[in-house]
Amino acid sequence: MKKLGLLLSLLLLTGCNIAVLEPKSETASDQAFLIVFSFWLMMxxxxxxxxxxxxxxYKYRYTDNKKDFMPKDVKGNKKLEATWIILPILLLAVLAVPTIAITYEQSPVAGDQSDHEGTHIYVTAQQFSWTFEHETGKEVQNDLVIPEGESIILHLNSKDVIHSFWVPHLxxxxxxxxxxxxxYVIENPEIGTYQGKCAEYCGIQHAKMTFEANVVSIEDYERYVNED
Structure with a gap:
């Protein structure tokens, strides 16, 4: 039964679509780098x-030749003790440098602290939908359209409870x-259609709180935001 359970688990995992490891923006690429880098470091x-x-x-296994062997008493080994103290510190330092740099650069900031230049979109979350308002005043629900190769500045607000904005590819x-x-800033998204969702349980219809993020050319975006 255990072997069957393991086999079924592996089959399920082969069908997983791990979108965070298929980045389609500069922001997501940096985050994917941290995941892969930390994984191989831990490996x-x-x-x-x-x-x-x-x-x-193998070396200290029991054998007939060793059954009467009495090892000498060892009170300590300064070289080994220094090794298992220094090496973890070095590994943590190697991991910390890119983690802190990328996290600091990409962390969302309060609205009054933002001075980013790019395409601004005002995102409002409410149970159980998303509203996207563009700089031209165009307002749509559950359909985020953004231009490729730009800095996308998302102004995130909620009308009711805590939600979580997430487009795994971006x-x-x-x-x-x-x-x-x-x-929150998404840098240089690539053309394509990506699934977005609320990643914070926000009520009984939480699973339905999804949207599409469509990255289009700059020309198509200009036409989109200026059409009626």
Missing amino acids: IVVLTVFVLFVRFV GGKVDVLPGEELV
């Missing part, structure tokens, strides 16, 4: 521990708070 740790584990199990999750505007 180095896992591999090292596994190799040492196998080596020690960027990470951002909380949308009632009574507070947060500004």
